[in-house]
Amino acid sequence: MSATTPAQAEQSAPKHMRAPVPVQTRSERFTSTEVTDFPEVTGREAMWKYTPVARLADLLTGELDGSPYVYDATTASGVSTEWVGREDARIGTAGTPEDRASANAWTHFQQALLVRIAGAEHKEVTLTRSALGGAARAAHTVVEVAEGANATLILQNSGSAHLAENVEFLLGAGADLTVVSVQEWDDDALHVAAHFAELAEGARLKHVAITLGGGVVRLNPSAHLAGARSDAELLGAYFADATQHLEQQVYVHHDGPETRSRVTYKGALQGEGARTVWIGDVLIGPKAVGTDSYEQNRNLVLTDGARADSVPNLEIETGDIVGAGHASATGRFDDEQLFYLQSRGITEEEARRLVVRGFLFEIVQRIGSPALQDRLQAAIEAELTTSVAAAS
Structure with missing residues (x-):
């Protein structure tokens, strides 16, 4: 009988039981649609170490209600919505879960909400969810944008929720989609979401995440720039109050040639226990010649007792690029800005409001929907x- 090498023994074991091997590049993370393929989350894992996993226990390990839910959608020419079965070929096209929460949602959803968008004339559609309730729930959404289509899709979230979900965006050649995900949940809401986008040749995506409410909100958008000359702009603005945890883990994968991406997230924090997390990963693959990429995160800490974590990462596997860079900064009020405003007769309270307002509005005004x-x-x-800061 021939001896089995340690490497062979490891490869023959189930994936979640293999000895941990350092991930050499962002694209090598383990993925699966089955929750049982992932080990239990301890909070020590790289992708969970900033997250209050105890507060998310029912979404990570529990049974989830994956039945269709009540939603409202505005009407527009060329836009339709319907529930489709798990066997629909479009499901899984844009991405596969990289963590247990995403896999748990994938395992338990019964039907996916399909949003079809067609037509070159620009249209704006709002999809509203405000009656999900407090039970642990799974959801799956697929947004299919036809070749050459142009639209703004607003995903409006409010009310109570204990929700784990996956959202896929499939952009055809030359499609132009702006998607705005607005989180205005109740204070006790829990929301863990993975957004996957697949861009064909010449497609353009503007993904905007605005998070103002919820107890724990973890929204992880990823964009795969597969087609040549595809373009992704990922924007985010968030405001965390006491005990609120708002987290974003952003991933941009440049795969096709001559692709472009810009990532800009800005957040403000106030109150004891307010916590924000931003992790930005950009991978420029070996075929992505001519890539132009930049990511940045800015945080404004308004009071003592608040904490912001910011971790930008950049991987480059080809030397033939236009440019790539990243930046991160976390700080308090700019004393010079406050002094300038006060010297013009503005009170300190109003000066602080103006500084924060301008800081976050820089993201909001780039949405492109005036209303x-x-x-x-x-x-x-x-x-x-x-704001505690405004009253200080």
């Missing part, structure tokens, strides 16, 4: 009105 921008600006104003 939504106005509403989000009003929501941020409401946060600032109750």
Whole structure:
């Protein structure tokens, strides 16, 4: 009988039981649609070490209600919605779960909500969920954008929720999609989401994540720039209050030639126990010649007792690129800005509000939907009105 080498023994074992091997590149992470393929989450794992996993226990390990839910959708020419079965060929096209929460949602959803978008004329559609309730739930959404289609899709979330979900965006050649995911959940809501986008040749995606509510919100968007000259802009703005945990783990994979990406996330924190996490991964693959990429994260800490973690990562596997870079900064109010405003007769309280307002509005004003921008600006104003920093 021939001896089995340690390497052969490891490869013959189930994937989740193999000895941990350092992941050499971001694209080599283990993926699976089955929750049982992932080990139990301890909070020591690289992708979970910033997350309050105890608060998410029912979404990580428990049974989830994957039945269809109530939603509202505005109408527009060329846009349709319907529930489709798990066997639909489009499901799984844009990505596969990399963590247990995403896999748990994938394991338990019964039907996926399919949103079809067609037609070159720009249209705006709002999909609203406000009655999910407090039971642990799984959801799956597929957004199919036809070749040459142009649209803005607003995903509006509010009310109570204990939700784990996956959302896939399939952009055909030359398609142009702006998607705005707005999280205005109740204070006790739990929301863990993975957004996967697949871009064909010449497709353009603007993905905007605005998070103002919820107890724990972890939204991880990823964009696979598979087609030549595809373009992705990932933007985010978030405002965390006391005990609130808001987390974003962003991944951009440049795969096709002459692709471009820009990632800009900005957040403000106030109150004891307020916590934000931003992790940005950019991978420029060996075929992605001519890539132009840049990512940045900025955080403004308004009070003592708040904490922001920011981790940018950049991997380059080809030397033939236009440019690539990343930046991260976390700080308090700029004393010079406050002094300048106060020297013009503005009170310190109002000066602080103006600084935060301008800091976050830089993201909001890039959405491109005037009505939504106005509403989000009003929501941020409401946060600032109750800000501990404004009253100090």
